[in-house]
Amino acid sequence: MSKFNRRSFLKAVGIGAGAAVGTRLAGPGFMPDAMAQNSGAGKPAVLVIYLGGGYNALFGSAASFMNTAFGVTAGNTAQVPGGPLVDASFNRLPKAAFDKISTVQINHRSSDHGGGQRGGQSEGGPVGFAIQLASSMGGDGTIKMATVGGGNVNGLAGTMNGTSIQNIGDARSTIDALKGNDTLADRAIAAKAIEQSQAMSAGRFAASPKGLTHLKDGYDTVRATLTKTATPYDYAAVLPGYGVTGTAINNFNSKIAAAELMIRAGANVVYAIDGGWDTHGDRDGSNVRNMMNTRIIPPLITFFNRMWVNNTEPVQRNVNVVIMGDFSRSLPGSDHATGCAATIIGANVKVGGFQRVTNNVGFDPNRPSGRGFFSLLGALTKTAGAPFGANAHPDLAV
Amino acid sequence: MKNVILSTSVVLFGLLTLTACSGDGGSLTGDPDPNGPGGSLIPGLPGAEAPPPEKVCFDQQQGYVGLGGIALHSSRAEALPGVDRDRFKPFSSLSGEFRRALGTPNAPNLQNSAATFGDAPPRFFAEPKATAVNLFEAYQVAFRLCEATNTTGSFASAPTEAAARTECASWERKAWSRTPTPADIDSCVKIAVTDSITENPPSGQRQTTPVRRWAYACATVYASAGFLTY
Numbered sequence: 001m002s003k004f005n006r007r008s009f010l011k012a013v014g015i016g017a018g019a020a021v022g023t024r025l026a027g028p029g030f031m032p033d034a035m036a037q038n039s040g041a042g043k044p045a046v047l048v049i050y051l052g053g054g055y056n057a058l059f060g061s062a063a064s065f066m067n068t069a070f071g072v073t074a075g076n077t078a079q080v081p082g083g084p085l086v087d088a089s090f091n092r093l094p095k096a097a098f099d100k101i102s103t104v105q106i107n108h109r110s111s112d113h114g115g116g117q118r119g120g121q122s123e124g125g126p127v128g129f130a131i132q133l134a135s136s137m138g139g140d141g142t143i144k145m146a147t148v149g150g151g152n153v154n155g156l157a158g159t160m161n162g163t164s165i166q167n168i169g170d171a172r173s174t175i176d177a178l179k180g181n182d183t184l185a186d187r188a189i190a191a192k193a194i195e196q197s198q199a200m201s202a203g204r205f206a207a208s209p210k211g212l213t214h215l216k217d218g219y220d221t222v223r224a225t226l227t228k229t230a231t232p233y234d235y236a237a238v239l240p241g242y243g244v245t246g247t248a249i250n251n252f253n254s255k256i257a258a259a260e261l262m263i264r265a266g267a268n269v270v271y272a273i274d275g276g277w278d279t280h281g282d283r284d285g286s287n288v289r290n291m292m293n294t295r296i297i298p299p300l301i302t303f304f305n306r307m308w309v310n311n312t313e314p315v316q317r318n319v320n321v322v323i324m325g326d327f328s329r330s331l332p333g334s335d336h337a338t339g340c341a342a343t344i345i346g347a348n349v350k351v352g353g354f355q356r357v358t359n360n361v362g363f364d365p366n367r368p369s370g371r372g373f374f375s376l377l378g379a380l381t382k383t384a385g386a387p388f389g390a391n392a393h394p395d396l397a398v
Numbered sequence: 399m400k401n402v403i404l405s406t407s408v409v410l411f412g413l414l415t416l417t418a419c420s421g422d423g424g425s426l427t428g429d430p431d432p433n434g435p436g437g438s439l440i441p442g443l444p445g446a447e448a449p450p451p452e453k454v455c456f457d458q459q460q461g462y463v464g465l466g467g468i469a470l471h472s473s474r475a476e477a478l479p480g481v482d483r484d485r486f487k488p489f490s491s492l493s494g495e496f497r498r499a500l501g502t503p504n505a506p507n508l509q510n511s512a513a514t515f516g517d518a519p520p521r522f523f524a525e526p527k528a529t530a531v532n533l534f535e536a537y538q539v540a541f542r543l544c545e546a547t548n549t550t551g552s553f554a555s556a557p558t559e560a561a562a563r564t565e566c567a568s569w570e571r572k573a574w575s576r577t578p579t580p581a582d583i584d585s586c587v588k589i590a591v592t593d594s595i596t597e598n599p600p601s602g603q604r605q606t607t608p609v610r611r612w613a614y615a616c617a618t619v620y621a622s623a624g625f626l627t628y
Contacts, residue, residue: 143530150516150524166529169513173535179600185541185614186597189606193593193618194537196585200570201623208484208627214528215486215623221530222537230600248513 038096038308040347040398042316044137044381045263047256047303048130048271048324049296050153053113053278055325056288056334057341059087060103061356068359069331071284083351086343089292093345097304097321102351104342104376104393106324107367111336113278114154116326120340120370121155128156128165129374132387134269135163136378141266142224148258149249151273155370164217165271168258172247175235177225178265191226194219233313235261242302256299260306264313268381277325282334296323320346320380330361339363342373344396348380353395368392484627486528489515496539496620499572502547511535528626537621544616549609556608557590562615566590569616574624590615 058070063085065072078091084103091098108119122128134145144163147156156165168174180187198219205216239247242257249258255272262270274296279287300321307319324342329335341357357363368375371388378386379397391397462470487495492515493508514535518524552561566586570578594614597606606614619625 164529165527166531167516167527168531169516170511170535173511173514173531173538176538177531177534182599182601184538185617186594186599186606188598189589189594189614190534190537190541193589193614194533194621196589196618197537197621197623199585200582200619204484204623204627208482211482211484212486212528212623212627215533215627218528218530218533222534225530225534250513 038311038317038319038347040318040382042318042347043139044318044320044383045267046130046133046269046320046322046377046381047259047263048269048322049300050151050271050273051277051296051323051325052151052153052273052275053325054327054329054336055277055323055340055342056279056282056285057328057337057357057361058285058288059090059292059323060084060101060341060343060354062086064357064359064361069283070329070334071286071289076289080351080354084354084356087289087292089289089297090343092293092297093301094304094309096308097345100347100349100351101343101345102349102396103354103356104344104373104396105339105355105357105363105367106342106369106373107339107363107365108327108369109338109363111327111330111338113326113336116336116340117154117156119155120324120326120373121153122157123370124155125158127158127160129370129388130156130269130271131158131160131163131165133374133377133381133383134267135160136386137268137381137383139266139268140228141268142221142228143262143265144268146259146262146267146269147271147273148262149251149255149272151271151275153271153273156271159213159217162217162220164214166218166221168262169249170247171235171239171249171254171258171261174258174261174265175247177222178235179230187226187230191223194222194226198223231265233264235264238264241306242299252295253299256303260303263307263317263319279329279334282329283332285334288329318347318381320344320349320377322377328357328361337361337363339367339369344376344380346380348382348398350396350398353393353397355393355396484623486526487626487628488526489517492536492626495625496543499569499620499625500543500547501572502543508539511539533621533626536626537617540617540620541613544620545609545613548612548616553609553612557611557615559587559591562587562590565612566615566619569619570624573619573622576624586615586618589618 056070058065058072061084062072062077066077067073076088077085078088079085080101081099083101086101090101106120108116110116110119118124121130131145137144143166145165147165147167150167150169158164176184177187201219205212238261239254239257242253244254244257249255252272252274255274259270259272276291277288282288307317311317322342322344324340327340328337330337341355355364355367372392375386375388375391376393376396378388379391459471459474464470489512496508497503515532516524516526552565563583566583567578570582570586590611594606594611597604597610
């Protein structure tokens with residue numbers, strides 16, 4: 001565990017949490033005027049990586065299974081300083097992010113996919129918690145809640161104060177709307193045109209007030225986006241930063257690239273949904289470890305490096321990352337547990353408050369479900385007037 | 399003789415069938431013109447005739463009582479008939495609709511826009527969902543098609559109020575399959591005559607060409623819910 005030794009050394013010489021390792025020490029990271037850091041007081045955003053099918057607790061609660069289940073051993077785990085023992089795949093993240101990982105239980109008490117998803121996202125209510133959070137966070141973004149590359153999760157639906165889910169299937173149109181283009185329609189004229197299109201649509205909206213809610217919100221959002229002064233940020237450079245060629249959002253790499261684009265454009269909450277995590281029979285956890293290492297972690301490393309470590313945009317940010325799924329996987333056959341041990345990574349995360357599951361993937365009966373989880377996200381993003389009440393996990397927020 | 403009996407039986411069966419299916423076609427909807435402006439099925443809206451009785455499904459459906467006296471129909475969703483029937487067109491039909499309405503069967507392939515609209519892969523179905531992004535894409539697609547299509551004749555000159563009224567009415571009729579209201583025409587004319595005179599792209603302000611002014615107005619029509627929904 002050479003990395004532990006290096007970390008210990010850095011800590012010993014006074015390079016505290018939040019400083020990055022390696023080249024950053026001699027790089028522009030020491031020029032505070034040139035870049036903004038990720039801090040708990042910055043402009044908040046939440047990226048939710050939703051693993052459709054399930055999210056094995058071996059990642060966030062590895063100690064629960066040490067040498068007993070899911071192939072967890074000392075050799076494939078890593079210790080977050082003062083926090084949980086996690087899967088070693090997380091150890092590949094930049095140190096600033098690794099040091100702010102913790103684990104929270106979402107105890108939705110459901111072992112079917114639909115029930116688990118609803119429990120985590122809405123508890124059966126008409127408006128998903130993520131939409132409520134995105135709406136309450138405010139800010140100047142015109143698209144406040146986005147999914148990147150599509151995908152559906154039960155309970156992730158509804159509208160609140162004009163905030164609804166906007167899916168980004170291709171980044172080209174979004175960049176055009178944000179920046180303008182010499183050959184396409186002029187942004188200001190297009191805004192006026194969309195206003196007139198909306199006026200022509202009044203009859204349809206009156207006839208289908210529920211069915212066309214998203215379209216109605218769409219007109220408002222487009223107008224707001226087009227009338228906003230184009231920001232100088234080079235949005236077109238985001239996708240190539242992840243090695244993505246073209247603008248289609250059709251794999252997880254491009255989803256995380258699009259998530260960065262949307263957060264820089266002002267989105268409060270972004271969902272990147274990945275499939276293939278209903279891993280029945282994955283008794284030694286090798287399948288999920290492989291997917292995590294090959295598909296999820298590589299773009300996340302880039303994301304954290306760009307948003308946390310070397311953010312060249314002069315905006316202080318507080319970007320939080322959540323990894324969650326329908327539920328954790330149960331023992332012995334990696335089937336369906338009755339809650340989800342989610343991973344949270346954020347500047348305001350108090351890692352010592354981590355919540356382990358039992359060695360049989362059991363959940364604390366006193367822990368809340370989705371609403372309580374989102375009350376924590378409200379606290380991490382310092383959202384005033386969050387609609388979820390007081391933070392149900394005070395031990396996890398600074 | 400057998401043929402006569404057989405023929406008579408067929409005719410009688412046909413008459414009975416017609417009788418069973420006869421009646422006022424509008425009685426199901428309350429409106430003979432489902433494409434009427436403002437969705438005239440809805441009481442109180444322009445175009446509505448006599449207000450239909452405010453019956454919800456519960457008033458008209460069969461109820462079922464299950465074990466323990468529980469009403470099995472109690473959790474059915476309630477709504478007024480005729481309300482909330484509009485849906486966003488899927489991209490697979492929308493791309494063809496652009497060509498039909500604009501009269502450009504050989505228009506450029508719109509497949510580049512499929513991902514933005516969330517087009518489902520072959521043999522899969524996903525209910526299309528309108529968003530700000532695909533709405534803006536719809537406007538951009540319409541603008542490009544209008545710019546490429548409307549280049550000669552009256553489109554070669556800057557739009558006048560009279561010319562714009564004619565063209566806007568024509569576009570709206572084709573796009574919506576109904577006669578537009580004066581207000582609908584005014585909305586389109588405003589873009590052509592007033593709002594599109596100068597452009598301000600990243601390279602700097604410039605005078606808008608006549609073809610692009612017409613395209614702005616034309617795309618306004620094709621970005622309306624009357625075209626994007628059904």
